[in-house]
Structures are given as C-alpha cells and as structure tokens.
Amino acid sequence: MASTGKVRGIIANLVIVETNETVAQNEICMILHREERLMAEVIKINGSNIFVQVFESTRGLKVGSTVEFTGKMLEVALGPGILSRNYDGLQNNLDSMEGVFLKRGNYTAPLDESKEWEFIPLAEDGQEVMAGDWLGEVKENQIVHKIMVPFSFEGTYKVESIVSKGSYKINDCIATLNNGSVSSLTVTMVQKWPVKIPLRSYRNKPRPFKILETGVRVIDTLNPIAEGGTGFIPGPFGCGKTVLQHAISKQAEADIVVVAACGERANEVVEIFKEFPELEDPRTGYKLLERTTIIANTSNMPVAAREASVYTAMTLAEYYRNMGLKVLLLADSTSRWAQALREMSNRMEELPGQDAFPVDLPVIISNFYSRAGFVELNNGESGSITFIGTVSPAGGNLKEPVTEGTKKIARCFYALSQQRSDSKRYPAVDPIDSYSKYTEYEEVIAYFKENVSDSWLDMVSFTKDILIKGREAQEQINILGDDGVPVHHHVLFWKSEVIDFVILQQDAFDPIDQMTPMERQKYMLEKVLNIVKMNFNFENFEEVGSYFRKMINSLKQINYSEFKSDPFHKYESELESIINEKKVA
C-alpha cells in the first residue's frame, strides 16, 4: 500500500507534506488538487515533514490536500519509439497534449502502446543472459533498436522462452527469463529506469581514443572532442552557444542525437522542430529528425522539471548507448539547471555557497558529466555518449560556480569570447584560451597518426603558435604604432589573420561553409600553413594589410565553394596568382 499524506505548507513550488508513513528521498508523489494531479519529488525529509518540489505551478493549492506517494523515483520509459519524439523534462510526449497551451497535470504517455514493431530475436532458448544483454531487435527509423534484458535484473538468467520473429507491441511479452527461482520473469519491449541513477550494465569504460567529427573547424582542427568525451561551451549571451550547439547537432557523426533544451528559449526549440524533419544527416542522407530526440523544458516551463530534464535526456542517451550506438548528448544550458537547484535550495533556506548556489553544486555537475563516456558492452560491442553542455555565466564572467565546477570535469573547453562575437568573428570560440585535453591522450595521438596524418598534431600546434604570435604582434602594433614596429610584425599579424578568417571563422548559415568534413579541413589547413610559412616581399607596412585582405578574400571564396568543384579550382588559381605577386622564391 503506497503512503499518503496531507499538504501543510506552500511556498511557491516548494510544498511541505505531513505524513507518518514510509517515504523515500527522491520519491515521486501526486498532490490532488480538485480534479488535477500535480506531480512532485521528495527533496528533503525532516521527521513527519516531507519537502517536495512540485513540477507544476502551485496556484490555487490549499493546505489539507491529499498527497499520494508512488513508491518510485522519477523514471523514464525505455523502448522503441523514443526517436523523433518531442518530450518535456518529465518525458511527457508534447505532441499528444491537447490544445495550444500546456495544461497543468496533463501527463502523456511517452511511447506509443498500440504501434506494432517487427521483432527479430537475437537470443535463444536456454541462453544465459544478464541485465543489458540483447534479446532481440526492432527497426526504429533507420536505427537497429536492441531490446535488452531489463537493467534492473540482478545476476544471471536463463532465457526460458523467446518469441519468434513477428509484429509485437511494446507491452507484449517477448521473452521469459528465469534465475533459478520458482517463477519466471516476463520481459516486454519497454522497461523503466530512474533518471538520477546512472544506467551501467557495461563491462568496461576505457579512455576515449578516437575523434567525433563535428564539421566545425575550430573544434575538429584546433580542439577536437573525442567520441565518448565531454566538453562545454561557456559564453556571455549572444556569443553563439546555441548556434554552435545546433551546428554540432546537425553535422556531428553520431548515430543518435539527444538535445536537452534546458531552460532556454522556446523559439530555439521550434527551430529544431521545423528544421530537423527537413534537413538531412550529411552522412546517411536520412532526415535528421530520424536520429534525434528532443527534451524541451524551456525557460517558461516549470523550474523543477527543468532540473529533471537533463537527467531524463542523459538516461535516454545511456539507453541507446547500451545498444552499441554512438550517442551525442547536448544540453543548452546547464546553467539553467544549476539555477533551478539554486531556487529550490534558497526556498528550503539551506546555507548558500558562492552566488547563493548550493554548496554541493560542483559535485552534482561532476557526477552528471561522468555519465558520458565510451563503453565496452558485455557482448564485446561498444557504445558511447559524447556530452557537450553550454554554460551561461552571469555577467559573462567565467569566475562563477557553474563554469568553475564544469571546468573541473569537462575535458574540452570552448570559451566564447565577447570580443570575437562583437566583431562577428563566428564561431566566437577563443582559439587561444580554449583547449581539448584529448590531444594529449596517447590513444588519440595514435588515432590521428593513423587516420589523418603523421604530422597533423604538429601542424595544429604550429597553427596555435602562429595565432599566439599574431596576437602578440598585434599588441605590439597597438602599443608602438604601425611604423613603430618592423614590417615583419605586420606580416606575422596578418598571417594569423589568414588562419582566423579562413580556418577559425565559419558561417553557420552558409550551405557550404557551415560543414567541413575532416578531409577538407586537412586540405585547407595545409593550404593556409603553406602560406604562413612563405616569405613575402613588402616595401612598407601599408602594403601588408591590403595584400593579405585580398588573399583572405580569395580564400573565403574557396570556403564558400563546393570542395574541388570548378569554382573552387578557379579561386585556387586566383589565389596562386595573388601569392606569386609577393612571394619570395
């Protein structure tokens, strides 16, 4: 019999419930208010006072209302039919809700229970299996979706029976398993899992060793992210966090993309809703929507559900990872999740940490990022979750708890610079402050040697050196004046500008420039570094700027042209003749 209680206090979405019955931390309960049922989560227990955060507006709620505890933590339903769905932070299907406005207490089923799936068994009668092992598969969009032994099953089981190939609904029994006890357990195509508990059921989590291509040059060329790696994008508003994340979500070489729109603008999610059914995955040619699931808990939706939304997204990612897939998880913005924690902590009058955030914030962030990774499954296959979160630092100042807490755990740092964004140098990733720890991994170094070229990483660090030298030269020029420095300084500065304009800057809205495959990135970097290494003959500093401007213009035309197309070659030869004007043989 589930426990019940009564509301005895209401402060915004924090409700105090009185009960003497058994209640668990993080247990979900329902507050009955007239004909509505409002979902809430236990966040603190103090004797008979249970503090719950309500996932809805509490307007009109009265003391004395009945509260029913469910005996369960916040769970998601895992099964075929998650892809292409638009969920809120609690995995309610937004599309099946009626009306234009969200109705409080309107919870909708995450999966279609009447849809039939073509099930193909993979396991056989008598086979020994464990949690997460693949029993069979169905085709979900273009993805082979594995039906797995429920993750909650402990120990080993024998497959007592498994259905044969055919059409089944998610709640149909597809297998029975037995672990030696009297009664067997029935397995369907859907299972539940509490979002705040990492879903493991894998053998091993080795260090990431290969690169996840994003098609974004500042990332792939300068600070690549590993498959199964973590990264974050901090930046003041308007500097391009969302545009960069959207670009990654469209172009990255992932099997599955889970996008958590966490406490940001609704219109930005609408953009995904409208574009993804139309746009194609550049690698497979299938519609982007087919590989994508969106968790939309925008800034005007209830704050407590915003906190839940990132966990919901992570759990869905873990589920697909365990099918041996390459999952990319994006969250925009993790700061809103931290703020949701802050709002609740303040309401509970906890002792605040820096900027009134809860003291344990760094630990919470770190635990979350740790759920990403590259894993080897029990059957020898591998899967991964690559996670990139954005951070919205208050006042654009990176010395704040969310940025600092994230920096401790995330291995790639893509710092967006206000200055670059102000001068429309997009993506505004600061090439010098940003870093990827993965290029220091032996495994990754070996990967580059084998898959790109022996000298690739040397070229990249040479590129960074030129950028630093260029910045120094520019500072010198600013201090000493144009003719106060040798012409050589101007040349150095302009060479770094060539790298900036041609490699770093990338127009996210240009159909060709927006996405650069690794092969083309390599081609262009080699071309640009060739120029950087050349000696040019200039009479005076005034020639330098106009010459390089012309050269950059021609290189940009190359970027705008289809790789190795006629126009591409035309601009290449134009570039050649510009080079020959001033090149010292």
Add this chain to the structure above:
Amino acid sequence: MEKIAFQKIYTKISKITKATCSLIAENAGYEELALIHKRLAQVVKIIDKEVTLQVFAGTEGIPTNAEVIFLGRPPSLRIGPDLEGRFLNAYGDPIDGGPELTGIETEIGGPSVNPVRREQPSQLIATGISGIDLNNTLVTGQKIPFFADPDQPYNQIMAMLALRTQADKIILGGMGLSHDDYLFFKNTFENAGALERIIAFINTTEDPPVERLMVPDMALTAAEYYATKFNQKVMVLLTDMTLYADVLSIVSNRMEQIPSKDSMPGSLYSDLAKIYEKAVQFPDGGSITIIAVTTLSGGDITHAIPDNTGYITEGQLFLRRDTDVGKVVIDPFRSLSRLKQLVIGKQTREDHSQVMNTAIRLFADAANAKTKQENGFDLTEYDDRTLRFAFDYTEKLLAIDENLAINDMLDTGWELFAAHFSKSEVGIRENLLEKYWPNGKENEKVNINTESDS
C-alpha cells in the same frame, strides 16, 4: 474594487512587515487575492493555518484588527472588446475616467504555450530604422529589449516604432513611468489617431511600486486574448523592466530571501523568462511581439537585470549617442536580433546578409583605427578610408532618425562600400559583387572627398 458577499471576514493580523501581513485563516489558495484594510493583497506563503499576504500598496498604517476578506481567485483582468482604447492601472481598473470593464474575469499569468504548438516566427516587422531593419531585423513573435541609459529617448523611439509597424493592437505596460511619460504616450497615440488600437496598463511613480509586478501579466493576458481569439498581431511594449525587477528585489528582500548577484532574487531569470516567453507566433496567424526597455546604469550590461534579460530575449537593441555625428544610434556591435536570419535574404533581398556583415566589419576596422588615432599613432591610408566610411555609415544608416525602405538601406550600403573601398577589400561573394556593386565605381586607393570626422 469588488465586493464579495457571504465571505468570511478575518480581523486578527498576527504579523506585519513592510510588505506582508500574516494571519490565521482557513481554506486560502496559493496566489489567491485578498482585501486587507481595503488594499489588494496576494497569498505568498501558507504554513498550516498561517497565511502570509503580500500587500501591493504596502502595509503602512494597517492595524492588527484590519478586515481581511479572501476573494477566492488569483489576480485577473476583465477581458472583452471594451478593452480597446482604454488606459488602466496595474489592477486592470480604468484610470481614463471611462466606464468599468465588463468582460470575462480571466486569470493573469496563465499557462505557457506548448512549444510544439508554436510556429516559427517568420514575418518581418519593418520599422524604417536601418539600425533595426538592416542590422537587427525584427520578426513577429519576437521579444527584444532596448538597452538604454536612463537619459536616452527610449520611450519616444518605442512609441514611434510601434506606430510605424502596423500592429493590430499595441499594448503598453508602463512600470514606474513618470507622469509626464505617461501623458507623452497618451498624446502620441491620440495624435496618431491610433487610440482604438491601444490598450495601456499604467503604473506611474505616483503609484505604489509593488503594484507594478502585475503590469506585464495584465498586458500579456490582454495580448493573448487578441492574438488567440482574433488572430491579431499584437505588439506589447514594456517600459521599464529594470524598474519592474527592482521591485522583485525589494519584495524578496523584505521577505528575507537569500539574494544572489546584485541583490536580485535567485529566481530572477525564471521570473523574467515567464514574461518574455509569452512572445509567440500562434499557428492561426496571431502573434505577440514584445518590445521592452531595460535601462542600464552607466552602460553596464553585466548587471544582473540586463544580463538575465539578454539571456532570455531574442537579442537586444543598444541605444547610444554617437558624438561624431551627434545623433542617437543603434550600436551595431552590442545590438543583435537573434531572429533576423529567419527573414534576412528570404523576405529581403539576397544581398542583405552580406551587406550587413561587411558594413559592420568595416565599421569595426574603423573602431580600431580610431583607437590608434586616440593613442596618437599615424593612420594608414586604409584606416583613413574606414574612418570616412564609419562617419557616413553612422549618419546614413545607424542614426535612428531615418525612415527608409529596406532596399534603400541596402543600396545605401553598396554606395558607401564603393565610395570608400575596392571590391577585393569588402570580401563579398563574387556573384553579389557583380550584381550590386554600383557601376564603374571602385575606390582603388583613390581619395574621394567625403568629409572625415568633424
């Protein structure tokens, strides 16, 4: 204000603070309204039978035996066709001497639109101001504030802009408005013969500050009515959101909440987002566009109010006075319309995006040259040209006193490029250069006599 029959009257107040009164009462609903000592108040906390009321007009002079009546409903507005042309206070009661409203009592601050039911904003709003239409194009369903120092003419600009845009309804939410500015809006709308398109909710500096917390929700509830019932294009003007947020901090301070940055409540982001996210394009053609004002203190946009606003809104329009040309301009560096790419080059000419970006890049070059100049260094010949370009660009395209069609703005842009630069210096896609570069004009280091900074 209303009279409710057969309501239980309480007369024993147990606690009074600057902002709140507490009493023992039964059956109160969260966020329900009450009348205390004939003043409107709202339930902000209930613990067992102790109910805490926030008194909008302040608690000055409230005695411990004041009469309290609960109204059984949250704050609401009488919604109906008779709203048109009316000036109302923060409670939705007339201040224009006209008759009481007779519409249907409707809760304010209602639920959010389901994100999957939203349409992507797609209709350009032409304002005639190049700093907006060319560089920061606005779209129906967008939310965007002016960031302005208190001495900028932001209210005038907003009124002019709203009237030029041909919105079906203009709903003004005035918060902490000076009485003079209130009359300015009233006269401007009257003189434009636009009164039947206007509804205003006004809280002036003469009214109790806490009352203004209701103004945005009032304005947006009215907006939702016209945008959903009649599929109208509604433009909501909110001025000044900084004065709104200031009251949030006062209230949270009085309720002894832990302040976060700049003594603002930790919930500031969510509080502001709830307002701004009411901007929407509905599937049936109606839309709510929000143009707000966030006044800055000394141009500081890192303060929690503009900072949180910037994270919520779809860009910002940064007003500043340009000392070179002596006009108010929309700063191209700090301003941004995040929705512009939805219409640029689609509802405007194909060269729009390149003209916009190139002009701004050249303007940035000019800013560098200016720094050099200020530091006493010689300028290159290119620097000189960028400075001349910047002067013309500021005067012809950034100043807010122009009224141009978008194609004229683009043509002006090309004229300015050709007057000061060569084709290779502007770095524009070749097919566009061929089509739009003014014939026979190319400044290949020729000195054209445009005036340099005065």
